[in-house]
Amino acid sequence: xxxxxxxxxxSLTLSAQESEPKxxxxxxxxxxxxxxxxxxxxxxxxxxxxxAPEKLKETPPKEKPPKEIPLPKPTEPSxxxxxxTGDDATRLQIFLDQTNFGPGVIDGKIGLxxxxxxxxxxxxxxxxxxxxxxxxxxxxxxxxNPYAVAxxxxxxxEWVNDKLSTKRSEQAKTKRMAYRSIAEFxxxxxxxxxxxxxxxxxxxKIYNLAPKDSLNVPNVTPFLVEDLTDRAWKELEDLSxxxxxxxxxxxxxxxxxxxxxxxxxxxxxxxxxxVANSALxxxxxxxxxxxxxxxxxxxxxxxxxxxxxxxxxxxxxDTGKRSENALMIPPGPNSPVGIIWCGTTRAGIGMxxxxxxxxxxxxxxxGCIRLCNWDAIRLPTLIxxxxxxEIR
Numbered sequence: 001x002x003x004x005x006x007x008x009x010x011s012l013t014l015s016a017q018e019s020e021p022k023x024x025x026x027x028x029x030x031x032x033x034x035x036x037x038x039x040x041x042x043x044x045x046x047x048x049x050x051x052a053p054e055k056l057k058e059t060p061p062k063e064k065p066p067k068e069i070p071l072p073k074p075t076e077p078s079x080x081x082x083x084x085t086g087d088d089a090t091r092l093q094i095f096l097d098q099t100n101f102g103p104g105v106i107d108g109k110i111g112l113x114x115x116x117x118x119x120x121x122x123x124x125x126x127x128x129x130x131x132x133x134x135x136x137x138x139x140x141x142x143x144x145n146p147y148a149v150a151x152x153x154x155x156x157x158e159w160v161n162d163k164l165s166t167k168r169s170e171q172a173k174t175k176r177m178a179y180r181s182i183a184e185f186x187x188x189x190x191x192x193x194x195x196x197x198x199x200x201x202x203x204x205k206i207y208n209l210a211p212k213d214s215l216n217v218p219n220v221t222p223f224l225v226e227d228l229t230d231r232a233w234k235e236l237e238d239l240s241x242x243x244x245x246x247x248x249x250x251x252x253x254x255x256x257x258x259x260x261x262x263x264x265x266x267x268x269x270x271x272x273x274x275v276a277n278s279a280l281x282x283x284x285x286x287x288x289x290x291x292x293x294x295x296x297x298x299x300x301x302x303x304x305x306x307x308x309x310x311x312x313x314x315x316x317x318d319t320g321k322r323s324e325n326a327l328m329i330p331p332g333p334n335s336p337v338g339i340i341w342c343g344t345t346r347a348g349i350g351m352x353x354x355x356x357x358x359x360x361x362x363x364x365x366x367g368c369i370r371l372c373n374w375d376a377i378r379l380p381t382l383i384x385x386x387x388x389x390e391i392r
Contacts, residue, residue, distance in 0.1 A: 086108065088140065099121065122135065156185050171327075190223075225373075242258055246390065297391060298390045303341075349391075351370075357372040360372055
């Protein structure tokens with residue numbers, strides 16, 4: 001029967017190709033002749049456990065924007081022809097600092113060092129030494145904003161060690177003579193002291209500062225301790241011919257251009273400077289050595305080294321004579337010689353930085369000439385080995 005149906009279907013197909021197309025109708029098949037279709041056994045359905053969701057990448061928390069710090073409220077202007085106070089005093093100190101006539105710590109108080117800096121600036125510009133009008137005028141023109149908001153840099157973590165020992169034997173084991181607090185780091189960075197930072201930021205706990213915190217500071221070019229490297233400076237024709245006078249009576253170092261000695265050494269206590277002394281290039285406050293150790297005379301600048309190691313010899317400090325029992329103290333801003341050493345041809349005598357800028361002019365060193373670190377680091381831009389250093 002199946003064969004007959006297949007033959008019939010093929011015959012009809014061939015006939016359709018030879019003649020007019022015909023409509024074919026499906027012929028009904030007898031029920032009993034149809035073989036039942038076999039229903040295949042379905043494969044078992046395996047239910048897979050849901051795949052673990054892909055781990056989402058952790059989104060770092062959004063950094064909090066720095067807290068807005070209001071700048072100090074402006075103070076009343078002080079008379080232009082008098083010793084300034086308030087904001088005008090800070091403006092004047094910043095101006096003097098930025099022109100290499102260092103006033104010492106920028107604290108808004110015109111003390112002895114600020115007055116000496118004014119005299120030096122007046123001397124260079126041909127004004128009477130005690131004149132205030134000229135220097136106040138230019139300071140207020142150039143320093144319109146005496147304060148700025150600064151962020152504590154993240155690099156501070158590498159330069160602060162709140163566990164730094166005060167014992168020399170322990171310091172000799174450390175990697176670096178770092179700052180003891182972020183407050184100390186930030187005060188030296190902006191040429192000031194911690195009490196001034198506290199006064200400028202009454203709503204901030206200065207001793208609890210952390211990286212990325214904001215605070216008010218004097219608007220001065222910062223001292224970037226992280227940019228220092230352990231390097232030495234060599235002679236440089238122009239700078240090696242300059243003349244340095246360390247005046248231990250008024251605690252000031254004065255740097256002059258190369259010129260005949262009588263023409264460049266002037267008396268800063270003179271009542272007036274009728275002629276501009278353009279040979280005077282810079283002046284900075286200092287602390288000289290103890291009277292018994294001061295060596296008066298003239299020598300040559302022998303070397304200049306950044307981040308020096310310090311040989312701690314108690315016998316040398318007490319008597320001026322070296323011993324064999326010495327410790328090597330590592331470099332850093334809290335080293336007793338600060339962040340730079342400028343040695344003279346007189347053994348053991350030189351100019352250097354300090355660990356305590358607020359004590360400049362108020363305490364004696366063992367025998368050398370101390371400057372604030374932010375002033376001392378400028379010396380290589382003003383003098384080089386070969387320059388004459390006179391201590392008087």
